[in-house]
Amino acid sequence: MKHLLSKKAGIIFIAVQFLITVGFIGLILYINMFLLKYTAVIAGVLIFIMLYTFFSQMSKRLYILGRVISGIFCVLMLVGGGYLWRGYGALSNMSDSNVKIDELSAIVLAGDPAQTIDDVGDYSFGIVSVMGREYTDSMISSVQTDLGKTVNTVEYDDMLSLVDALYAKNVGVIIFNEAYREMVKEQYEDFDTQTRVLGSHQVQTVVEVEEEEDIDFEELKKPFIMYLSGIDVYGELSQTSRSDVNIIAVINPETEQILLVNTPRDYFVPLSISNGVRDKLTHAGLYGVDVSIETLEMLYDIDIDYYMRVNFSGLKNIVDALGGVKVYSDYTFTSDWGPSFKKGYNKVNGKEALAFCRERHHFPDGDNQRGRNHQHMIAAIMDKATSPKIITKFSKLMKSLEDSFETNMKIKKITKYVKYQMAENPNWNIDSVSVTGSGGYEWCYSIREAPGRIIPWIMYEDESSVEKAKDAIQTILDGGKLNSDKNKKDKAKETKQPDKTKKPDNNN
Secondary structure, rough: HHHHHHHHHHHHHHHHHHHHHHHHHHHHHOOOHHHHHHHHHHHHHHHHHHHHHHHHHEEEEEEEEHHHHHHHHHHHHHHHHHHHHHHHHHHHHHHOOEEEEEEEEEEEOOOOOOOOHHHOOOOOOEEEOOOOOHHHHHHHHHHHHHHHOOOOOEEOHHHHHHHHHOOOOOOOOOEEEHHHHHHHHHHHOOOOOOEEEEEEEEEEEEEOOOOOOOHHHHHHHHOEEEEEEEEOOOOOEEOOOOEEEEEEEEOOOOEEEEEEEOOOOOEEEEEEOOOEEEHHHHHHHHHHHHHHHHHHHHHHHHOOOOEEEEHHHHHHHHHHOHHHHHHHHHHHOEOOOEEOOOOOEEEEEEHHHHHHOEEEOOOOOHHHHHHHOOOOOOOOHHHHHOHHHHHHHHHEEEEEHOEEEEEEOHHHHHHHHHHHHHHHOOOOEEEEOOOOOEEEOOOOOOOOOOOOOOOOEEEOOOHHHHHHHHHHHHHOOOOOOOOOOHHHHHHHHHHHOOOOOOOOOOOO
16 A cells, blocks of 8 residues: 555546546446446446556556556547537437527518618518518517617518519518528519518527426337428528428337338328418428428328428438438439439438439429438438447437437437337338329419419329328337338349449430
8 A cells, every 4th residue: 555655646547547437437327328238348347447457556567557558448438428428419409409490581672772671760561460470570579679660561461472562562671581482482483683681580489399208118119100301491400491301200119110101292281270271281391390290190190209300401411420321212313413323222422312312303203202212211321320330430420410400309218219229129121101192283371372473383182092101100000010011122132133224314
């Protein structure tokens, strides 16, 4: 002991290693992502190294080796701890993303002399009377505070009527929700060039999420339904936008079955807020993710437990973080965004994955095939993300996920599903179904009939395909299995026969 006390450096090594070891083991227990047997092994190894360091410092011959080993393990624990904390923090941020953001703009015609909000104090402000009125009122209040006066407002029934009024110069400025910009441009192709934004205002709204609850391991085997929404914007994920991807994932961990149900973006259905008036499904996203969820619940007579939203940037980031994925293509084609794909499996990076998911013009079945491609991409991402090899890309993946998607599933449940995947290593069987329909032109809830407007293209609901989808959903929830097993058949076929597909043809 006297020898030990004479070695001040040794005492410092022991103290530092002890604190780092306790902190590292405490972090593993706190994030609760590892199975108990793995945690016990890690703790046992670290305690053994701790004891070796302690006794080595009492030896005249081994104390240098003990310090070297101590230093190495301290560095490993610090790096590993940072690695784990970043991953846990990313998951926590994703599950805490329970707000939606509406970006409102004060817009004038491009030739208007006004340069700032201060210049339009005497203008008439056009606003929408009902839809999103709370957001409009918030911006009007902000404008009035900045101007120090009450502004004159003129109300219109919907966003397109509001734009009509601006073009006709019935009002000088409009309060415009940017979520509608792409929809407006379908009616006014020159909207971006014929108007200018004078000022912007953000409104954040809390989205209802489930309460954090503690569940046991057996409850993780219960089936659940998740809504996968892909929004048609880059950048900030919480931004309100149309939902171009609408896939319901029905997951039964007990039977290791996943069913992906695709509903085309233009499906003509009643929205949960439209009092029976039909609209394109994609427009439900303009009113919030909760409206998209409620609309799909009405269509399929189900209860959706969770949602996950991803945008263009998010898909690219996720695929790149995974080191690329191997996705199946039903066709050989060259996308409008450049990349080409062969029939069969294709190794794609983030940019190529996005092009694959966005393409619809080169398919005889148009948007229906795009929906199937979305299902193929989800299957490819899941296949790569559940592979044991992904541990080498864990840090990069977690960093990309943090800003790439949001969910209302709470962090404790996410970590328990991670543990479940590690413990059971389920061999997921992924099946896909898509509802179909026929195309046509109809006025809808978001685009109402008015002189000069273009009647929007919609897809009429095919009731038989919806009923088949309902039956498939119930089969998975009840613990049954579907007859189709397309993914495994395709993989087997690809393995047995080398691809002899011709080079991509731009005319396909």
